[in-house]
Amino acid sequence: MSISSQPRTATARFVATHSVLTLDARHPYVAKSLIDAQDMHRTVMSGFQGWVDDGSPDARAQMGVLSTWALDLKAAALVLVVQAKVAADWGHVPKAALRDAPHLITVDRTFRAGDTVGFRSVINPTYSKHRTGPDGQPVRGQRVAHTKPDGVRKWCGRLFGDGHIPGRVGASADPDAISVRMLPTVSSPAPHKGLKIARAELRGSLTITDPAAFVTALSEGIGHARAYSCGLILTR
Numbered sequence: 001m002s003i004s005s006q007p008r009t010a011t012a013r014f015v016a017t018h019s020v021l022t023l024d025a026r027h028p029y030v031a032k033s034l035i036d037a038q039d040m041h042r043t044v045m046s047g048f049q050g051w052v053d054d055g056s057p058d059a060r061a062q063m064g065v066l067s068t069w070a071l072d073l074k075a076a077a078l079v080l081v082v083q084a085k086v087a088a089d090w091g092h093v094p095k096a097a098l099r100d101a102p103h104l105i106t107v108d109r110t111f112r113a114g115d116t117v118g119f120r121s122v123i124n125p126t127y128s129k130h131r132t133g134p135d136g137q138p139v140r141g142q143r144v145a146h147t148k149p150d151g152v153r154k155w156c157g158r159l160f161g162d163g164h165i166p167g168r169v170g171a172s173a174d175p176d177a178i179s180v181r182m183l184p185t186v187s188s189p190a191p192h193k194g195l196k197i198a199r200a201e202l203r204g205s206l207t208i209t210d211p212a213a214f215v216t217a218l219s220e221g222i223g224h225a226r227a228y229s230c231g232l233i234l235t236r
Helices: 028-035 037-048 059-063 149-160 211-220
Strands: 010-026 066-072 077-084 104-110 115-124 126-132 138-144 179-188 195-206 233-235
Touching: 010 211, 028 077, 037 059, 037 077, 037 179, 037 195, 077 149, 104 211, 126 149, 149 179, 149 195, 179 233, 195 211, 211 233
Parallel strands: none
Antiparallel strands: 010 077, 010 104, 066 077, 115 195, 115 233, 126 138, 179 195
C-alpha cells in the first residue's frame, strides 16, 4: 500500500458505513465463527451479497470491507464491527443469534493536519525474517509474527513513526505510549489447515500529519490479514 506516496493535503474527508452487531456467542451460527477464522470471514462478507460478481477474487477490497470483533465471555456476547464503502444487509442472520437489531451508522468525518484522535485497532503484527540460501545469498524473507508487546511496538514505530517523524499512514504516535494487548491467535481447520493469525490490540492516540494518507489507511486498513478481522482503525 503506497500511502506515503500520496500528495499531502490540509484536510481530507472519510465516508463509510459501520455496522455494529451484538451477537449471542452461544448460538451455533456465532460459535462457529469464533473457532474458525474462515467462517468469521464468511459471516462478515455475507452482509454484502450482490455488490460484486460471484467469485471475484478481490471482492472484499472492492467493497472496502474491514472488520473487528471483541468477545465478552462472561456475558456470552460477541460485538462485531464491520466497515464498508457500500450498504450492508444483515437480514440473513438468524434472529436468535442477535442480542439486538444491527446498528447501522454512516461515518462522515473530515480530518485536518494536526488533529489528534484516539484510536483502537486489532492488527496482525508481523515482520520479514532475513534468510540466506545455500549459496549464502539473501533470499526472500519469511514472515513471522511478533509475540510480545515490545515487538508490536517496533511494528508500530515502522507504521506510525516515533511521534516526531511522521509514519507511513499519515499519522504519528509515540510507540511507547500505545497500549498493546496480545490477543489469542485465530486459525482455521481443513481445508484451510495451517492458517494461523497472530493478533494484538492497539489503543492510543494519533496525530494526523497527512490527512489524505490517513483517510486511505482508514479506508484500506493496515498490515496483513485484513480479510480476517485485522487492520481496521476505529477513531474517536
